[in-house]
Amino acid sequence: MKLAVLLSALPFYKQQADHEQIDITGVTIDSREVESGNLFICIDGAVVDGHAFAKQAQDQGAAAILAERPLDVSIPVILVKDTLRALAPLANVFYNHPSKEMRVIGITGTNGKTSMTYLLESIFRANKEATGVIGTIQMKIKEETYPVKNTTPDALFLQKGFRKMVDEGVDTAVIEVSSHALDRGRVHGTDIDVAVFTNLSQDHLDYHASFEDYFHAKSLLFSQLGNTFDPEHPKYAVINADDHYAQALIKSTAQPVCTYGIDKPADIIATDIQLASNGTSFLLQTPKGEAKITSKLMGKFNVYNMLAAVGAAICSDIPFATICQALQETTGVAGRFEPVMAGQSFGVIVDYAHTPDSLENVLTTIKSFVKGKIITVVGCGGDRDKTKRPLMAGKAVQYSDTAIFTADNPRTEDPGAILEDMIRGLDSDKYVVVPDRAEAIQHAIDLAQAEDIVLIAGKGHETYQIIGTQVLDFDDRLVAAEAIKRAGLGE
Ligand SMILES: CC(=O)N[C@H]1[C@@H](OP(=O)(O)OP(=O)(O)OC[C@H]2O[C@@H](n3ccc(=O)[nH]c3=O)[C@H](O)[C@@H]2O)O[C@H](CO)[C@@H](O)[C@@H]1O[C@H](C)C(=O)N[C@@H](C)C(=O)N[C@H](CCC(=O)O)C(=O)O
Ligand SMILES: Nc1ncnc2c1ncn2[C@@H]1O[C@H](COP(=O)(O)OP(=O)(O)OP(=O)(O)O)[C@@H](O)[C@H]1O
Numbered sequence: 001m002k003l004a005v006l007l008s009a010l011p012f013y014k015q016q017a018d019h020e021q022i023d024i025t026g027v028t029i030d031s032r033e034v035e036s037g038n039l040f041i042c043i044d045g046a047v048v049d050g051h052a053f054a055k056q057a058q059d060q061g062a063a064a065i066l067a068e069r070p071l072d073v074s075i076p077v078i079l080v081k082d083t084l085r086a087l088a089p090l091a092n093v094f095y096n097h098p099s100k101e102m103r104v105i106g107i108t109g110t111n112g113k114t115s116m117t118y119l120l121e122s123i124f125r126a127n128k129e130a131t132g133v134i135g136t137i138q139m140k141i142k143e144e145t146y147p148v149k150n151t152t153p154d155a156l157f158l159q160k161g162f163r164k165m166v167d168e169g170v171d172t173a174v175i176e177v178s179s180h181a182l183d184r185g186r187v188h189g190t191d192i193d194v195a196v197f198t199n200l201s202q203d204h205l206d207y208h209a210s211f212e213d214y215f216h217a218k219s220l221l222f223s224q225l226g227n228t229f230d231p232e233h234p235k236y237a238v239i240n241a242d243d244h245y246a247q248a249l250i251k252s253t254a255q256p257v258c259t260y261g262i263d264k265p266a267d268i269i270a271t272d273i274q275l276a277s278n279g280t281s282f283l284l285q286t287p288k289g290e291a292k293i294t295s296k297l298m299g300k301f302n303v304y305n306m307l308a309a310v311g312a313a314i315c316s317d318i319p320f321a322t323i324c325q326a327l328q329e330t331t332g333v334a335g336r337f338e339p340v341m342a343g344q345s346f347g348v349i350v351d352y353a354h355t356p357d358s359l360e361n362v363l364t365t366i367k368s369f370v371k372g373k374i375i376t377v378v379g380c381g382g383d384r385d386k387t388k389r390p391l392m393a394g395k396a397v398q399y400s401d402t403a404i405f406t407a408d409n410p411r412t413e414d415p416g417a418i419l420e421d422m423i424r425g426l427d428s429d430k431y432v433v434v435p436d437r438a439e440a441i442q443h444a445i446d447l448a449q450a451e452d453i454v455l456i457a458g459k460g461h462e463t464y465q466i467i468g469t470q471v472l473d474f475d476d477r478l479v480a481a482e483a484i485k486r487a488g489l490g491e
């Protein structure tokens with residue numbers, strides 16, 4: 001693509017010389033990935049300043065550089081005020097607006113985004129569509145999976161991924177949209193057809209200055225759905241009517257709103273909810289029909305996820321019977337309420353709950369059916385929201401018979417200091433601290449008796465433990481199975 005065409009996305013750039021006829025073979029924000037003929041974009045990041053790598057980019061064959069200040073290089077430099085802001089428009093032009101060529105569902109909210117992406121994948125697949133998913137676990141295009149660094153990747157990765165999806169015939173892409181992504185404009189230019197809100201509770205107050213700032217970031221998904229209504233390409237907002245922030249979000253969008261809920265009046269509701277130890281059933285009532293749903297998914301929070309998925313599917317014109325069939329068949333997501341079955345006489349559940357609200361949801365779900373005691377192993381991530389630590393520890397103590405506090409990705413923080421934050425204000429007879437996560441899991445397994453449930457919370461699908469800057473192999477599910485074997489309790 002000609003540099004001039006690419007720069008049409010940026011009306012206010014300055015250039016050091018007239019080099020618009022240059023052919024650009026690719027665009028990258030990482031000097032280590034620069035290939036011959038690429039445009040290298042310098043981002044002044046949280047860790048390093050990408051401008052420092054301009055020379056390296058040139059040496060690797062970059063054809064031009066987009067930067068915020070003049071640079072001492074011999075290739076053309078295009079100057080803009082804010083390179084991070086320029087990224088999404090450039091990515092959209094370079095990959096030729098792929099999101100316009102398929103249906104895109106964007107999901108935001110504190111908890112439930114990943115769970116919902118896979119629920120929607122099942123629904124769209126039941127409708128015989130080819131699907132793509134981008135989120136915390138991976139990018140998935142039909143059956144192929146690709147690693148991702150972020151829940152919502154940067155605009156270049158995102159638009160490149162969308163283009164690949166379109167090229168491979170994907171009909172519907174379902175993406176998680178994190179508050180960080182909204183704050184940093186990662187989804188600018190993405191033509192989102194249905195925006196879904198799950199819920200809002202405390203998380204990420206390390207990144208966002210206040211809870212209001214966090215809410216405001218989430219609301220951007222809805223305000224950015226556009227101000228004009230096109231009956232040929234309608235856009236919808238799907239909003240949890242029971243959430244405290246529902247009304248504010250409804251006001252933030254100019255597009256038609258579909259609400260769902262259990263407690264408040266809504267377009268899509270669940271009644272007669274039965275929560276059991278092997279799943280959930282409820283009566284689904286929607287403008288398109290009613291049906292009794294029996295699902296393998298556990299807990300009231302998953303009823304909310306199913307209602308939200310129904311809303312998004314109805315807004316996408318999926319037949320009601322297809323939606324119901326998919327809900328009945330779906331089996332859940334790796335690391336979300338995932339049982340570990342190694343022949344032991346008690347239950348072991350691995351769950352990604354890493355916020356006070358999700359921990360409470362998971363523990364109250366377990367409490368609703370457990371016959372014995374609840375033993376919870378949980379830690380809090382390092383270099384993340386410190387204020388959620390005592391709240392998570394409080395929930396663990398409130399709903400467990402034994403709470404074992406341990407490490408969860410301490411990253412560059414002192415693991416002991418994280419544990420200190422967790423136990424602040426708690427009676428010392430209410431918990432035990434076992435800093436090493438494998439030992440904590442072993443301790444929980446050794447304590448467990450028949451009919452008890454061990455909840456191992458916080459890491460879910462993760463297959464690593466980040467200590468300092470080292471990423472070490474660690475998988476709660478495998479460690480729990482080994483602990484059961486070591487205790488001689490398995491098959
Ligand atoms: C604060 C933040 O969002 N940072 C993101 C950002 O990194 P950054 O700009 O700070 O990067 P940096 O390391 O300082 O480097 C600056 C620039 O120099 C470049 N560079 C660097 C080294 C080099 O040798 N050459 C080079 O060119 C880098 O490619 C980058 O362009 O851009 C990177 C590439 O897109 C992201 O991976 C990175 O996410 C980091 C890992 C992160 O932790 N982000 C969190 C806050 C986040 O976004 N989380 C949400 C999850 C929320 C949820 O729980 O749902 C998410 O969406 O993932
Ligand atoms: N609708 C919901 N409301 C509250 N808690 C939920 C809901 N759905 C799932 N959870 C809980 O939150 C945990 C994380 O769920 P999930 O991974 O789907 O959320 P997420 O929004 O993708 O999280 P992240 O911000 O890390 O990407 C689950 O393991 C479960 O404990």
Ligand SMILES: N[C@H](CCC[C@H](N)C(=O)O)C(=O)O
Nearest residue numbers: 354380381384408409458459
């Ligand atoms: N997306 C979340 C995941 C948290 C998972 C938990 N295991 C941790 O490391 O804190 C975050 O980065 O805040």
Ligand SMILES: [Mg+2]
Nearest residue numbers: 113114136176
């Ligand atoms: Mg997620």
